[in-house]
Amino acid sequence: MTxxxxxxxxxxFDVGGVLLDxxxxxxxxxxxxxxxxxxxxxxxxxxxxEWNERQDAxxxxxxxxxxxxxxxxxxxxxxxxxxxxxGEMIPGxxxxxxxxxAELRQRGVPLYSITxxxxxxxxxxxxxxxxxxxxxGIVVSGVERVLKPDPRIFRILLDRxxxxxxxxxxxDDVAANAAAATGLGIHGIHFRTPxxxxxxLVAVGLLPEAT
Numbered sequence: 001m002t003x004x005x006x007x008x009x010x011x012x013f014d015v016g017g018v019l020l021d022x023x024x025x026x027x028x029x030x031x032x033x034x035x036x037x038x039x040x041x042x043x044x045x046x047x048x049x050e051w052n053e054r055q056d057a058x059x060x061x062x063x064x065x066x067x068x069x070x071x072x073x074x075x076x077x078x079x080x081x082x083x084x085x086x087g088e089m090i091p092g093x094x095x096x097x098x099x100x101x102a103e104l105r106q107r108g109v110p111l112y113s114i115t116x117x118x119x120x121x122x123x124x125x126x127x128x129x130x131x132x133x134x135x136x137g138i139v140v141s142g143v144e145r146v147l148k149p150d151p152r153i154f155r156i157l158l159d160r161x162x163x164x165x166x167x168x169x170x171x172d173d174v175a176a177n178a179a180a181a182t183g184l185g186i187h188g189i190h191f192r193t194p195x196x197x198x199x200x201l202v203a204v205g206l207l208p209e210a211t
Contacts, residue, residue, distance in 0.1 A: 007205035008187050010168040011104050012157065013135075014148075015115035017173035018191045019097050020090050020125065024052075027088040031078060046072050047082055055118040058145035086121045087128065096194025098131050100201065105134050109206055113138040114157055114170070116147050137161045148172070149180030158184075169204055171197060 016022035024043060032039040043049075046068060055064055061083040068079055105111060113135050115122070119142035126132045139157045146153045158165060165185035172178045178188035189200050201207040 008167060008169045009206070010110045010112065010163055011101075011201070011206060012112045012114055012163075012168055012170040012181075012186070013097075013101065014170075014172040014174075014177065014191070015113055015117060015125075015132075015138075018171055019094055019101070019113075019131070020129065021092055021094055022090050024082070024089050026091050027081065027085055028078075030088070031081060042075070042078065046075055047079060052082070053116070053147060055120070056116040056141050057147050058119065058142050061118070061120055083118075083121065087124060090125065093129055093131070094194065097191075097197065100194055100198055100207075101131060101134060103207060104201075107207070110163075111135045112157055112161060112163065114141075114148060114153055115139070116141045118142040148174070148177040151180060151184055154181055154184050154186065169201065169206060 013019060024047070025039065028039045028043065029036075032042070051064065051068070055061060065076070065079055069076070072079065101111065111134055113132075115138065117125075117140050119140060122140050122142065126138075132138070137157065137160065139153060139160070141147045141153060144153060144156055146156070148154075154170070157163065158168075169187045169189060170178060170181035171189045171191050172181070173191045175190045178190040180188070182188035187204055189197065191197055198207060198210075202209050
């Protein structure tokens with residue numbers, strides 16, 4: 001979603017789904033030999049979205065694995081692969097969005113990020129993708145132990161980096177997260193494509209119209 005408002009001067013990005021093509025299926029499709037039904041069964045009953053979110057909220061993978069062992073000891077290798085082979089869940093960056101970030105950077109726009117990410121799996125991605133060094137500050141949920149769309153994680157960034165909400169735009173592929181930012185006076189953008197994002201950034205004055 002987006003909201004009407006005046007010109008903005010600061011850009012805050014989500015990471016997974018906006019800048020990085022993250023999806024556990026990129027890895028587990030290989031581990032299940034292309035058996036889509038078995039893979040989906042595993043991702044909906046063992047390493048579930050809710051299970052992963054607890055790591056994003058600060059739980060360690062060692063704790064997460066121990067939780068599953070009483071019921072899924074036979075799947076230990078598959079469970080441990082989530083952390084051990086995490087990088088294979090990200091085949092690459094979403095280059096169109098990275099190009100938008102590069103353009104913002106060239107124009108001197110302050111860049112920040114708020115991401116729901118494990119404190120254990122984020123540092124290797126920061127080393128792997130050079131463009132993550134372009135950001136003036138990154139707030140990682142697993143470090144702060146609070147997840148989007150909780151307003152507290154947005155306030156952490158605003159307070160830590162002295163960003164006024166009325167100056168900022170926040171981009172996220174999850175509509176509820178963009179809406180949470182909007183509720184704090186930030187201009188929330190629900191990301192769908194790099195082209196759509198660029199159009200919305202033009203509308204708030206962060207980028208010039210294409211010539």
